[in-house]
Amino acid sequence: MKITVPVYPDYELREEYLREFRRADVDRILFVVDREFEPEAAKKAADNVRRCIEFYGGFGYSCAVWIGSTIGHGVYLVGRGAEEEREYTLIRGVHGEERGEAYCPLDERFRRDISRFVAAFADVGAEFILLDDDFRLAHDFVGCACELHLAALGKEIGRPVTREEIREKALSDGANEYRRAWVKVQGDSLRTLARDIRRAVDEVNPDCPVGVCAVGTAWSADGVDSIEITEILAGKNKRYMRLHGAPYWVRYLTGYVDESFAHVTELERALAHFARGKGFELLYEGDTYPRPSDYIPAAHLEAFTAAMTGDGKAQGILKYMFNYISKPSFDCRYVDAHARNKPSLDLIEAHFKGGANLGVKALEHPHLFDETDFALAHTDGTKFYFSSDVIGGAGTLLTGSNIPVIYDGEAEVVAIFGENARHFSLADKPRAVIDALAAAIYLKAGEDLGITAAAELKTAAVAAVRGFGDEYRLPQRAAADYLDFKPGENVRVLTSMKSSDGEIPLACEITTPGGAKILLYNINASPTKISSRSFLMHGYVTSRTLKEGINGFLGAKMPRITGEYADMQVYCRREGDKLGCLFVNFYDDAAYDLVAELDGDYELSFAVGCEAEVKDGKLAITTPVAAFGYAFAELRKK
Template identity: 25%
Template sequence: MFSFRLYDVFDLTDSRFEQLLDFFRKYEGAADALTFFTTSTHAPIPLEAAKERVAVLKLRMQEARRRGFRAGINVMTTLGHHNEHLPHSLAGPYTRMTGIEGDVCQGSFCPNDERMREYVRELYRLVALAEPEYIWLDDDIRLANHRPVGQGCFCDTCLERFGVRTCATYTREQLKRQFNEGPEADKLAIRRQWLQHNRDTLNRLLQLIEQTVHEIRPDMPIGFMSGDRFYEGYDFPGMERTLSDNGETAVMWRPGGGFYWDERPAELTAKSHAIGRQVSLLPDRVTDIQSEIENFPYQRIRKSDRLTAVEAACHIAAGCTGAAYNVLSLTGGEPYDDEYGPLLRQLQKNRPFYDLLVGKLGRSKPAGLHTGWNMDSFAVQRLSGNWFEGYIGHITGHHALELFELGLPPAYSESAAVVSLLAGESVRAMSDKQIEQLLQNGVYMDGQALEQLCAMGYGEEVGFRVESSVREDCIEQFTDHPLNGAAAGRKRNCRQSFWNVPAAHLVQTQPGAAALSRIVNYANEEVSLCGSGIFENKLGGRIAVAGYYPWTMLHNQAKSIQLRRLMRWLSKDRLPAYIASFHKCNLWVREMADGRYGIVLLNSSMDQADDLALNIKTTSDRIRITDMQCSDTIVSASSSNGGYSSFLIPPVGNWDVRFIELV
């Protein structure tokens, strides 16, 4: 489903609202549904204000349905987002969201406070009685980033509930020490317990909402808006079970993240990967998955029509089945068509392409490289420091963004992975069984992950150890190993004096471990015989260790050649498809209902992609390429090698998308 989320509808005059509906009718197909916010501010509103607003929204929804749209309500604030419009927001003896230092957010509230739970019960009763076709919960149902509070909630009630769980008593100061001091095993244990406490807290709130809504409307679909919720324990399977009453009613999902304007278009694909992670945990029965596309705070030309349209396609490629657009401001008095007509025309024009992607790809899982994340990943965040001192890339999966820009496809589920990408301390969030399974397959890791695995007793399976770290003047030079191909002898200088990343001096510890590169300095003097290498262990697993800038500065030709060949080797040629030419592209590969691959290709460069070569694991010799206007081109294979057929793709414009399927 494709919907629009609309602020301030309750404040519009009847004639202004009629103009809004006329506007959407003019661009038929851009929207199937109109979803109305309960408020335009980010702290919970008093119940009396909520009652007045949903009474207006009830009439607005009736009129929208009369015009042919589905209509529902988005509860903008349940717990609250942060401090805003406080003099006219919820007040009273409710416990505010509290940080571990005792700081509080006046505009957000603790979900374990029984008085707040009574407020939530009455709020959702009012919303359900307004007869929406569905109810959306917004992304304030979380425990982090309620500014100025970073992570919550550490109020007395939450500490007491956690104490009951752990059979202990804690002050905030004591709990902070437990999180950050002492043996790593002890820190991991209590951090995992806190993540489970967070999961239980949110599920308890969602159960209250589900029961309240379904007592009034047993068949009411409830939608949940998510993000990359690592601190909350990423329990989307549990949340879906709760909201659906164990599958008895339909649940909708709206995965999201931040990409509000297009000054940094690479944030678009980063958001797609975050959305892919969120969707990967949902059961197949969840079929209405609308990506959040948000151009907040609605500075009209700060994000282009084209990139807004491309964003919807990329999020479908990552696993969504629709989109929820939050792109319009209704506060001005100008004609809607003057400001937003071009955007709606763009979305209307591309709607057949979105429908094609959804129809072909369904709920299939993207296959390729998995970043090693799981629901406990946040437990190992800064394991040797302050737990809450900002996110680290290997926790969120951001460490692999440049690899994906080389046209190497992501997998968001372990079950769809052909290679695992291990960074930092991420392995500490995994069980021994998970690690042993990974080491039987293909693994690409950095030096820190190697050190962790060796310390955990897996040195024999990984083939290398880190001798030392070198922090200045290091340059990588590729050896003449066959995997380097034409890149043999070439150098890669990532300039440690500007972007300081320690280089790992690796030592082979097992027979058969081979160097892919060595480390030299600016005088061409050898610093290390091995800066990266490969090894095949006795379990049959293939290991690659990258000690020199493993995740960044990958966009030169020599490194791209090496990495594409390396990923094929690690996967034992199970990599489903990849870009074989020197282009900056993102690729999502999914198996369609008929067993064939469906591929979504994004040219992630500001340059047009000419002479782009796509290698697909297939014996077929023809593909169909569909552009965003649903024009088709049939292309025959130019060559084949090792079970892969190579296809030359006709020119793809900058930041443009193609859908590719085997004929």
């Protein structure tokens, strides 16, 4: 993977940085610049970057520029930058609330000034300019409902619209004309800004590519996705897009979104899937914000890098290994860990080229927001803007439960979760995993799933999971939305949820009257409704249940880890006689005696990062897989 590192352009420290770049064997340097609306200050910043690019370019490094703030994050990320005068229209939410330093793209003066700032870097010798992931309207709230946006919305609908109407019509129930107008008006305002930036850059240097850091909301409430924005910004040039979903989310965003590592990796992978076949250069988001490694461990970044090597769909990673504030010598641990791992990960990559191609295929539709029925899932539409709302939750549940997942290519078994059911028919899919919301949508559409239930979800407080002749008690109850039905003879209940309302089927093996096999995981697994850290989304009993249903009942032919491991991810690639297996341990305990049952007779070719043997149709990793470590084995069919 091509390694790109973001740093501040500090010419005085150029030699110190150079030593670290060499040690890390980086491919590209991305110079971060803070937003400046004052033209003289922008020119000074551009001259400084030009000087740095000349220096590092002399050592053969490719260099690019990263605009740290375009629309504005609403917060200062690193405490830099002077207080800006609020002379532009601020982004305003559907309750009229403001977001500081985040400006509405419908404000012409803002568009003019920010475009001029970006264009100041068009001729400094950069390979490309990259805009950060604040190229969005939804952030702390669902989008922009400032006076300018209200006027545009009124024009689209044909009469004045209030914020109350947006809340009650555009952001509730199912698809309707208000939702369509919201999506169009929000999206168009971002498209206009992207076009203005491209035009301003063209005036200085039409050959300078401009790219963007993707953000999940672009596929939901923002109304235009980062793929289209990338295409507008690039103009006639090469397209660059950084993906979204970062290892720092798990520790840093605790209490805010409560993401698991599985959710982070699967969001990245789903977005890479959305951008497939477009000729983009994609970069994974190896972000360790706020960066000292005594806060976000280097091990988290390395495990993430290993997992993305397993995905193998992007050309590189934006790897945040330098503290933006202190000298490069203050915290070298990210570079230390990277330098130790790189030879092994490069070797794995060479034998895993193209990435995972064997697993359950998670079917994801890129714009769920447009047609989501908020009433069906009892979801508050005004809160439907988190980056996590972009995907249905299938990949998160399965990857976090030791099951290989893919997004592209062919697979025997598919997973269709949540609102995706509106976009993918079950008709030609004889073996599928679905969740409760997908089942409700299919039932409402008249599909014969082999069960009878009102297409309405209920909520339960789950105290324990029962199954396999045992009961798994939980220290705290978990709220889960489920489909209420009585299992018939064609349904085998694998596990059930114990709640105050009685026992509710959790994992069900269903054979439909048409002969299709469906594994129903009877909770709404959408990240809008349940934390990916919930015990119903990962952990030993979830993992055992899903492996039983997928490898057993659905008969998926792929390696199956025996025994259960929390947050152990598996990436598999089959090519001719070869089978590659990459295990990434995202848990704090080492995994001892890791064994995977294979689908045939294999022999070991070689292993990386571990010792391994193949015996009796099983792959055994005979050395421990450390916490946040990885193990790779390549096998050959006998």
